[in-house]
Amino acid sequence: MESNARLRDFIQSFSHLIEHAGNDEVRILADGKNLLSALIRHDDWLPEAFAQPSVDRYQQYLLYCDPRERFSVVSFVWAPGQTTPVHDHTVWGMVGVMRGAERCEEFELDPATARLRAIGSHHLPTGGVDLVSPRIGDIHKVSNALKDSVSISIHVYGANIGALKRHVYDLHTGQKKPFISGYTSKVIPNIWDHDAE
Numbered sequence: 754m755e756s757n758a759r760l761r762d763f764i765q766s767f768s769h770l771i772e773h774a775g776n777d778e779v780r781i782l783a784d785g786k787n788l789l790s791a792l793i794r795h796d797d798w799l800p801e802a803f804a805q806p807s808v809d810r811y812q813q814y815l816l817y818c819d820p821r822e823r824f825s826v827v828s829f830v831w832a833p834g835q836t837t838p839v840h841d842h843t844v845w846g847m848v849g850v851m852r853g854a855e856r857c858e859e860f861e862l863d864p865a866t867a868r869l870r871a872i873g874s875h876h877l878p879t880g881g882v883d884l885v886s887p888r889i890g891d892i893h894k895v896s897n898a899l900k901d902s903v904s905i906s907i908h909v910y911g912a913n914i915g916a917l918k919r920h921v922y923d924l925h926t927g928q929k930k931p932f933i934s935g936y937t938s939k940v941i942p943n944i945w946d947h948d949a950e
Contacts, residue, residue, distance in 0.1 A: 756795075756797055756798040757798070757942070757943070757944045757945075757946060757947070758798075759792060759795055759797070759798035760792070760798050760799075760816065760817070760826075760942065760944050761944040761945070763788060763789075763791075763792045763826075764817050764826065764944065766788050767785065767788055767824060767826075767909065768819065770784050770785060770788065771819070771823050771824055778845050778886060778888060778911075781845060781911070782845060782847065782884050782886070782889075785847055785909060786847055786882050786884065789847050789849040789882055789907065789909060790849065790880070790882055792849065792851075792907060793849040793850065793851040793879075793880060793882075793907055794880065796851055796852055799816075799828060799851070799905070799907075800942050802814075802938070802940075802942075803816060803828050803830075803938065803942060804828065804830055804905055805830060806830045806831065806832040806835075806903045807830075807832065807937075808832060810835060811829055811830065811831045811832070811835040811836075811837065811897075812828075812829070812830040812937040813827055813828075813829055813915065813934060813935075813936055813937050814827060814828045814829075814830065814936065814937050814938045815827055815915060815936040815938055815941050816828055816907075816941060816942055817941060817942075817944070818913050818941075819913075822912060822913040822916075823911065823912075824909060824910060824911055824912070825909070825910050825912065825913050825914050825915070826907065826908070826909050827907070827908045827909075827910070827914060827915070827936070828905060828906070828907055828908075829848075829905065829906045829907075829908055830903060830904075830905050831853070831855070831896075831897035831903060831904045831905070831906075832897065832903055833897055833899060833900050833901055833902060833903070834896075834897065834900065835896065835897050836894060836895065836896035836897070837894055837895045837896070838894065838921045838922070839858075839860055839869065839892060839893070839894045839921065839922040839923075839924055840892070840893070840894070840919060840920065840921045840922065840932075841887075841891045841892045841919055841920050841922075841929075842885055842886070842887075842891050842910065842914070842917075842919060843887060843891070843912075843917065843918075843919050843920075844886065844887075844910055844911040844912045844914070844917065845884075845885070845886035845888075845910070845911040846884070846885045846886065846908060846909065846910040846911065846914070847882055847883065847884050847885075847908065847909050848877070848882065848883040848884075848885070848895070848906050848907075848908050849880075849881070849882045849883075849906060849907045849908075849909075850877050850878060850879050850880065850881050850882075850904065850905075850906045851879065851905050851906060851907055852879060852903070852904060852905040853879065853897065853898070853899050853902055853903060853904025853905060854876060854877060854878045854879060854897075854898035854899055854904055855876075855877045855895055855896065855897060855898050855904055855906060856874065856875075856876055856877070856895070856896045856897075856898040857874060857875055857877055857883060857893050857894070857895050858871065858873075858874040858893060858894045858895075858896075859871070859872050859873045859874065859875075859890055859892070859893050860872060860892040860893060860894070860922070861890070861892060862892070862927055863927075866927070867927050868925075868926065868927040869892070869922055869923075869924060869927045872890075876898055877898075877906075886911075892922065914934065915933070915934050915935050915936040916933060916935075917933065917934075918931050918932075918933055919931070919932060919933070919934070920932065
């Protein structure tokens with residue numbers, strides 16, 4: 754079953770948060786984490802079209818972008834074994850695992866050598882929420898932690914993430930190259946159709 758109401762309510766609540774928090778990243782991440790945790794607690798609202806894996810690479814489906822591009826909501830769909838390159842975001846973000854599990858490897862640039870330094874890794878189970886930003890740590894590599902199942906996470910970023918110039922990093926040299934991720938889908942869900950409920 755799909756419920757437009759869950760995603761619609763989340764977007765309305767997150768829009769309210771952004772209106773009142775302004776640029777207060779600490780508040781956005783704290784209150785936003787609570788909102789995202791409540792959304793991913795239910796696995797009955799994501800339309801099937803935005804939950805489809807691909808054998809080629811992980812999928813990044815746009816679910817919503819604020820009209821002023823202050824935040825975007827994206828579903829990431831991971832087939833078994835899929836992983837990102839080491840990358841950054843340049844804005845705040847939060848990742849909530851709704852189905853399956855993810856593994857996150859964290860890095861930082863060593864100022865003395867300009868090389869990447871691994872600073873930790875952790876497992877993010879269903880219901881877990883991770884936070885990133887240039888202030889708290891922004892460089893990581895994410896993988897589907899399951900070898901035989903699809904994992905799906907819902908991401909919220911402080912920009913139109915698919916159109917934002919970011920960086921991928923060479924794991925050995927630390928050299929960074931600009932990239933723009935784009936989105937897998939050319940459409941977004943119609944969350945305003947109350948008849949579907």
